[in-house]
């Protein structure tokens with residue numbers, strides 16, 4: 001299991017009685033981020049039979065999987081490297097159809113970018129994501145994902161410089177012509193970026209960095 005979002009881990013409850021399979025995963029939803037049951041939208045019911053840490057190996061008849069801890073999209077997200085084929089099951093960390101969602105409180109932008117850098121240093125030749133098509137030349141693709149996030153943060157810096165101080169105004173400026181259905185997702189992404197920028201002293205906030213708070217460049 002890659003992670004505990006509701007479009008992933010709940011299926012184990014349906015498959016396990018039919019297959020009798022042992023389930024493997026990092027652990028419970030949000031545990032690394034100190035989330036209590038009921039906060040956020042993850043699947044808090046999921047508990048793997050066997051908990052895996054970064055670098056753990058699971059083997060079967062003719063296959064070897066290495067767990068690669070890649071927090072950011074979800075704090076318990078694992079990618080799995082299939083050694084025999086030198087490919088990576090990249091879960092939702094690297095998708096084939098769009099950039100991934102990074103939403104607080106379980107998501108974390110600094111972790112997400114760090115996980116992309118971790119994947120960039122690996123040598124798998126192909127990724128099989130949970131959503132979208134197979135990704136060839138994944139190092140180039142992952143490099144572009146990192147550059148995209150850095151560009152977004154430069155955009156936020158320019159907006160803060162201009163005096164825009166709240167997430168709604170930042171999103172209006174940064175995502176011109178955005179489909180209204182994507183507005184909430186854009187707000188969550190900008191919020192995650194701002195938290196990461198505060199942590200790295202590139203932004204400041206008038207109190208706790210909530211979605212409603214006022215943001216600025218650091219003093």
Ligand SMILES: [Zn+2]
Pocket residue numbers: 003005073074092
């Ligand atoms: Zn997910």
